[in-house]
Amino acid sequence: MYSFLAFFSGVILAVMIQMNGNLGAQFGVYHAALYVHIVGSVFAASVLAVRKKRLACKRLPLWMYSGGAIGVVTTVFNNLAFTRISLTSIIALGLFAQLVFSYLIDMFGWFGMERRRQKDISIPGVLLSVLGIALMLEAPMSGGWGYIAISLGAGISVVLSRTVNARLSKHTGALWGSLINHLVGLPFCLILALGVSEVSAPGRFRLWIWGGGILGVITVMICNVIVPKIPAYRVTVFSFVGQLFCGIALDILDGSVLNRREFFAGLLVAAGLVVNQILGISRMKKHDYGEE
Numbered sequence: 001m002y003s004f005l006a007f008f009s010g011v012i013l014a015v016m017i018q019m020n021g022n023l024g025a026q027f028g029v030y031h032a033a034l035y036v037h038i039v040g041s042v043f044a045a046s047v048l049a050v051r052k053k054r055l056a057c058k059r060l061p062l063w064m065y066s067g068g069a070i071g072v073v074t075t076v077f078n079n080l081a082f083t084r085i086s087l088t089s090i091i092a093l094g095l096f097a098q099l100v101f102s103y104l105i106d107m108f109g110w111f112g113m114e115r116r117r118q119k120d121i122s123i124p125g126v127l128l129s130v131l132g133i134a135l136m137l138e139a140p141m142s143g144g145w146g147y148i149a150i151s152l153g154a155g156i157s158v159v160l161s162r163t164v165n166a167r168l169s170k171h172t173g174a175l176w177g178s179l180i181n182h183l184v185g186l187p188f189c190l191i192l193a194l195g196v197s198e199v200s201a202p203g204r205f206r207l208w209i210w211g212g213g214i215l216g217v218i219t220v221m222i223c224n225v226i227v228p229k230i231p232a233y234r235v236t237v238f239s240f241v242g243q244l245f246c247g248i249a250l251d252i253l254d255g256s257v258l259n260r261r262e263f264f265a266g267l268l269v270a271a272g273l274v275v276n277q278i279l280g281i282s283r284m285k286k287h288d289y290g291e292e
Helices: 002-027 029-051 067-082 087-108 123-136 145-172 174-195 207-226 232-253 260-291
Strands: none
Touching: 002 029, 002 207, 002 232, 029 067, 029 174, 029 207, 067 087, 067 145, 067 174, 087 123, 087 145, 087 232, 123 260, 145 174, 145 207, 145 232, 174 207, 232 260
């Protein structure tokens, strides 16, 4: 159930990225991020108003409110790396960093998350996933090696934001946690939109590209629910597989040529996921049999 939700969050994320990408192409990346946060905040606040669900006031550590700001860091890092290394490499490096950081969170129980046993994650499954990531990597452009670290930082920030938001939502509820996430990120997006010069290409009004903020709220809500329930590593891989194959489907529907290398890389990552699940089930059966 929770693994399927992680996969579904990846599907929603792929659609959201396409919406936000179109919005960014029209208004600029940082202005688009600002608009996405405004739409998301209004949507979440409206749903909460209809449901008449009040926020339970609790004194919480300040770091639990930092998820929205960390999410803006992800956007900035990806934008910085975009001009120096390929988009495929950005995705691959980001995923690698997410897998490693997720594994460390599971191993040591950082940020108050449940500590998972190392044997819950299979080495063969991890190796297949890493092989898929390696297949996606491309040589950096001139002077681009420093931006590899930035892409890795972007991947770490994704997991960090997701984990912090989940910890907050444990006290506030998933929807309130999503609203707080967007409200915290809003002033940072405003500063970037006002302070960074961008090239815009105003065109005809397309309502559908403004829906990314709504999907962002839904994605954060889903992650707020599933992150405490299953290993962070599994959330990362299931979400990536859903995002990758939905992205491929959207590209095909848009008339783009299928990138075979990315497709087979995705299959390897998915194969690693399947192997991990099969070995995990096998261990559980052996454990149950041993107890009997």
